[in-house]
Amino acid sequence: MAVNLATPNPAELLPVKGVRLGVTEAGIRKANRRDLTVIELSEGSRVAGVFTQNRFCAAPVQVCRQHLAGGAIRALLINTGVANAGTGEPGLAAANACCAALASAMGLDAGQVLPFSTGVILEPLPVDRLVAGLPAAVADLRADGWFDAAHAIMTTDTLAKAVSRQVRIGERTVTLTGISKGAGMIKPNMATMLGFLACDAAIAQDLLDDLVREAADLSFNSITVDGDTSTNDSFILIATGGAGNAEIAAADSEDYRALRAAVIEVAVGLAQAIVRDGEGATKFMTIAVEGGRDREECRKVGYAVAHSPLVKTAFFASDPNLGRILAAIGYAGIDDLDVAKLRVWLGNPDESVLVAEHGGRAASYLEEAGSRIMKHAELTVRIALARGDAAATVWTCDFSYDYVKINADYRS
Amino acid sequence: MAVNLATPNPAELLPVKGVRLGVTEAGIRKANRRDLTVIELSEGSRVAGVFTQNRFCAAPVQVCRQHLAGGAIRALLINTGVANAGTGEPGLAAANACCAALASAMGLDAGQVLPFSTGVILEPLPVDRLVAGLPAAVADLRADGWFDAAHAIMTTDTLAKAVSRQVRIGERTVTLTGISKGAGMIKPNMATMLGFLACDAAIAQDLLDDLVREAADLSFNSITVDGDTSTNDSFILIATGGAGNAEIAAADSEDYRALRAAVIEVAVGLAQAIVRDGEGATKFMTIAVEGGRDREECRKVGYAVAHSPLVKTAFFASDPNLGRILAAIGYAGIDDLDVAKLRVWLGNPDESVLVAEHGGRAASYLEEAGSRIMKHAELTVRIALARGDAAATVWTCDFSYDYVKINADYRS
Missing domain, CATH: 3.10.20.340 (ArgJ beta chain, C-terminal domain)
Structure with missing residues (x-):
């Protein structure tokens, strides 16, 4: 029973220029549920992320850190069902194999893909089933895929979580849309908080890196359900530049303040939604x-x-x-x-x-x-x-x- | 339902030379239950204590720290029902008034009495009822009062907790008996872990001070029920000297090692009993x-x-x-x-x-x-x-x- 939280209205989830999303049923752990999501980013998109501090961080978190350091990220690959955590070297190989398969399907390098997994800890990732599902997810890519993606990344969440906002930056309208899932360590071994927030603003990479940390601090790092920090927690902030604003390059600019406020508002909304849907929550x-x-x-x-x-x-x-x-x-x-x-x-x-x-x-x-x-x-x-x-x-x-x-x- | 814990056998709770205990029904919060305990210590007894680190420490904890610094402690006064915590200056005055009343009844100075309270937080201590109960508790003083005292300090504990041991120190038999109550912050506003451990060994004050800290660290400070640190937690170690052993004065002596091992064994037993009787515990x-x-x-x-x-x-x-x-x-x-x-x-x-x-x-x-x-x-x-x-x-x-x-x- 979520506290004052409802399923997002699909009509209120705004497409973000430069972002397309596709989902499919890959049968990773259970049949007949959408468990695989691909998010495609247009060329020139900038991406920043913050990740769990848990020493048992999952294989995909380690791969994300490596690939983010390389830059030029063009796709995100998210599976539910299996967290690929506590899986050692074979888990790293599995995460890398999935990135390579998606890169091949999309004409990218493996290093341009960020992988995310959520689900059961200590179980091997079924790479074959995941890879077999990729063509369908890629074929499903569309700008209005946010609503379906918000559902496909759920594990034990009772409701999908998504928030959109628009903000004026200079002469342009910038759109922000984000989705998130499940706080804390969730029902039997289901781990992971995931948050993905995309906007079509143009912004310098160093400011984006600062902003993802500040927004995480004020949102996902300010909530708790049970005090347990999961092995897979990730929050990703994307800026595609599609809105056509002059690139935001100074932290003391009015444009940065406007974007910062909007990003924090969306991130706080996504984080609060996780608490409202906390396990057994009534308050x-x-x-x-x-x-x-x-x-x-x-x-x-x-x-x-x-x-x-x-x-x-x-x-x-x-x-x-x-x-x-x-x-x-x-x-x-x-x-x-x-x-x-x-x-x-x-x-x-x-x-x-x-x-x-x-x-x-x-x-x-x-x-x-x-x-x-x-x-x-x-x-x-x-x-x-x-x-x-x-x-x-x-x-x-x-x-x-x-x-x-x-x-x-x-x-x- | 406590886990592998039974009511202590009164016959196995050994008197400690120099210690007498008395209890009574003072009606501090509820009628018809023993809620007031007096422990009398013979002249020359040495006492050491460790207390809660909670900044909202209760008035009796503050008074205990003062009186212990003065030395020459001859009596402990313990009430249940009201914790006298979160009570400000009036709470301190109440604790001091109770010490003065017991001192007067026993021919002591108020500074020779250590007060302990456990029960509801934020309620004023009913000093009149407590003081009215003192004569009956003093009249009840007896060497075999441990079993009754273990019951009279209970709040929401389902079972009394007490442990006795004997150990040879030089040519003498030293007896240790301890009692404890309720871990963590207990049922609605009932606070406090209390532990009292008396032995009749003769030991130098500085060694006793070290020993109470080490024993607390290895026992009461190594347990948790729910992670909540109460406002009143106290552990008191008493050495009356009644066993007649040559005073233990060196930490590297065989006598100290023997006493130390026995004190830690009793303290661990008392602490584990609190966990076994933790709220709702099944494991x-x-x-x-x-x-x-x-x-x-x-x-x-x-x-x-x-x-x-x-x-x-x-x-x-x-x-x-x-x-x-x-x-x-x-x-x-x-x-x-x-x-x-x-x-x-x-x-x-x-x-x-x-x-x-x-x-x-x-x-x-x-x-x-x-x-x-x-x-x-x-x-x-x-x-x-x-x-x-x-x-x-x-x-x-x-x-x-x-x-x-x-x-x-x-x-x-």
């Missing part, structure tokens, strides 16, 4: 931390609250359990935090109340106000540290019976 | 990490596995889900970990099998062996990092429907 929680000395300590506090099973189960129960929130703030690892200066508010889109100050419950706080607020499905915990000017926001969902049920189901 | 898991460069990185890996909700739900389901274990090792934060050298074994008291090596599943591993091993309630994950000689062990329990149920119940 969407925003943990907004302000007044920190730096962003890092604000993130520490936000993640301590967002990861606490006790806070998450209390939100599932609509219990305004302040003690658990305060305790999580207290163990977030800020050694010199003065809890007497701390203030905490609990809110939903309709109202917000101060719940804690002076090291304990706020004198003005009434439990009935907290209970009323908690009944909403969209909740905000705002935490003022009173130590500086930095801020950070983390999004998460609650922890329900269904989370345990989904994750305790045996894999078969 | 007791030992995460043994070896071959690390230092103990700290071994602990990081152990806690990453022990905290992963995905690993814990898989163990609940008796699912030998290697991918989740490997992924948790991968994100434990060891930047230069070579996963190709890593080896992982899964075991129970009857058998152990190599499940992962060379960056993936071991060739010799059969899923049926993993499934057979996982049916046991006592499970070990052994992880060899192949980077050095350090090791660390972490104990935890699985994550079940009942954990969510217990923690999602409203506080009333």
Whole structure:
């Protein structure tokens, strides 16, 4: 049961000049489901990416890093069903073989293909079935393929995730469309968050590299479902240049600021969609931390609250359990935090109340106000540290019976 | 449902010379339950303690630190029902008032009393009811009070936890008895792990201070139920000197080694009992990490596995889900970990099998062996990092429907 999330409207997913997408059923793990996606990029497209920090990073992640360093990326190849992670040297060979096969079908070099896999860990990638599916996926390439691609990259997601925006850059309209899938480590061994965001702006490579990191930091790296970092997480930002704007070359330009804001908005929308569709989620929680000395300590506090099973189960129960929130703030690892200066508010889109100050419950706080607020499905915990000017926001969902049920189901 | 844990046998809880314990019903939060414990120590007893690192540490923890610095501790005062945490200056005044009242009843100075509270956070301590209960608790003081005290310090624990041992020190028999209660942040706002371990050895204060830290590190600081660090956690080590041994004054003496081993054995037993009685626990898991460069990185890996909700739900389901274990090792934060050298074994008291090596599943591993091993309630994950000689062990329990149920119940 996703929290305030619906299937994207296909009519609202805008084609991006220079990008075509095709999908097919390759039977990689299960029959009768679209499990293979090809994204074709026009010549001159620029691509930047950020990847999982997990030391058990999957073979396709290692290949992506190599190929991105070479530049001139022209195609993305995404399969579900098998993650090709924990597969050692044979896994690398499999990922490279798939890139080579797609390159051959499209008249490219293997190094111009980025591979992505999501699904079961520790199982070998069925290269033969994947390669056999490539002609159908290539034949399916079309500019309006975003809706189908958003579905074909799903694993245990209950809804497809896609967002489009348009922004004026100079005299041109730039279009951005992105798709994403499943947060955290998903149902039995299904791994991976994947995010793909394409725009048709022209932008210098170094700015694109900066932007993908900043956007990831403010979106996919600011969410958590269960605190588990997968082996395959990848976020790719593409700029085809098809919009015909003058190339954005300076970080302090108005054009860069406009594109940056649009990219971050789409990335945040895609990331929040993953949390809204988190396993067993019934509440969407925003943990907004302000007044920190730096962003890092604000993130520490936000993640301590967002990861606490006790806070998450209390939100599932609509219990305004302040003690658990305060305790999580207290163990977030800020050694010199003065809890007497701390203030905490609990809110939903309709109202917000101060719940804690002076090291304990706020004198003005009434439990009935907290209970009323908690009944909403969209909740905000705002935490003022009173130590500086930095801020950070983390999004998460609650922890329900269904989370345990989904994750305790045996894999078969 | 505790995992392989039973109520202690009162006959096996040995009195410790110089220690008397008394309990009573003070009605601190609920009627008809023993909720107040006094532990009297003979003159000359030495006391050392370690406390929660949570910045929202409770008022009694702050008072304990002050009084311990003054030395000459003669009494411990423990209440359940209200944690006196998140209570600001009035909370400190309440804790001090209780110390003063007990000191007055026992002919001591207030600074010779250590206070401990466990229960609801953010509620004021009912000092009047607590003080009114003191005469009955003092009148109840007796050397064989350990069994009753183990029960009176319980909150949501389903079973009392107590361990006794004897050890020869020189020509004397030294007796150690300890009690503990509830791990992590417990059922609705109930906080606190408490551990009290008394022995009648004579030992120098500086060695006792070292020993309490080392024993806590190897026991209470090596367990986790849900990763939440409470506001009140305290572990106290007492040495009365009543056994009449020559005072232990050197860390490299045989006497110190003998006492150290016994103290650690009792502390580990008390800590493991807390995990066995973890909320909703159905499995007791030992995460043994070896071959690390230092103990700290071994602990990081152990806690990453022990905290992963995905690993814990898989163990609940008796699912030998290697991918989740490997992924948790991968994100434990060891930047230069070579996963190709890593080896992982899964075991129970009857058998152990190599499940992962060379960056993936071991060739010799059969899923049926993993499934057979996982049916046991006592499970070990052994992880060899192949980077050095350090090791660390972490104990935890699985994550079940009942954990969510217990923690999602409203506080009333």
